[in-house]
Amino acid sequence: MSEPISGAAAGAAGWSVIGGLAGAGAIGAGLAAVVVMCAITPRSAKEWAVGVISTVVASIGGGAAVIQHYGLEHWAFTPFGLVAMLGLVFACGLPGWAIVRWLFNYIERRRGADLGEVISDVRGAL
Known part of the structure; x- marks a missing residue:
């Protein structure tokens, strides 16, 4: 059994090998997905x-x-910077599903319309 310090060092080394930035992005993206799924139940x-x-x-x-x-x-290049990046990645993911859901709801309502009708509808909304 290893002592806590060498275990922590091994964990930090593993984090560096996996890629701190990629790991922070994955954690932020995963947390955002969990929050969105809890807020807007599928x-x-x-x-x-x-x-x-x-x-x-x-x-x-x-x-x-x-x-x-x-x-x-x-x-x-800094641990605190990685945490800040995790926060940015998390915040950017929160509106993702809402935008996709709105788009799919719009498409579903216009299911029988042709392209010209959709284009004129979008132009009218803008």
């Missing part, structure tokens, strides 16, 4: 899968876009 298994996927993609893609836009890549 109506079916299919909707649950769509919710998880869209939240994770919004977390990772949106978080990366915000970090890139504001030039925050240097945060990846």
Whole structure:
């Protein structure tokens, strides 16, 4: 059995091997998906899968876009910076499922419409 300090060192080394930034992104995306699933309960298994996927993609893609836009890549070199990046990734994922759900509801309501009707409807809304 190893002592706590060497166990913690091994955990930190493992975190570095896995990739601290990728791990922070995965944690932030996963937490955002859990929060969204608790806040807006899916109506079916299919909707649950769509919710998880869209939240994770919004977390990772949106978080990366915000970090890139504001030039925050240097945060990846410190533990506190990684935590801040985790928060950004988490926050970017929260609206992901809502946007996808709104889009699918809109598509479902316009199921029988042709492309011209949808385009004129969207133009009228803008």
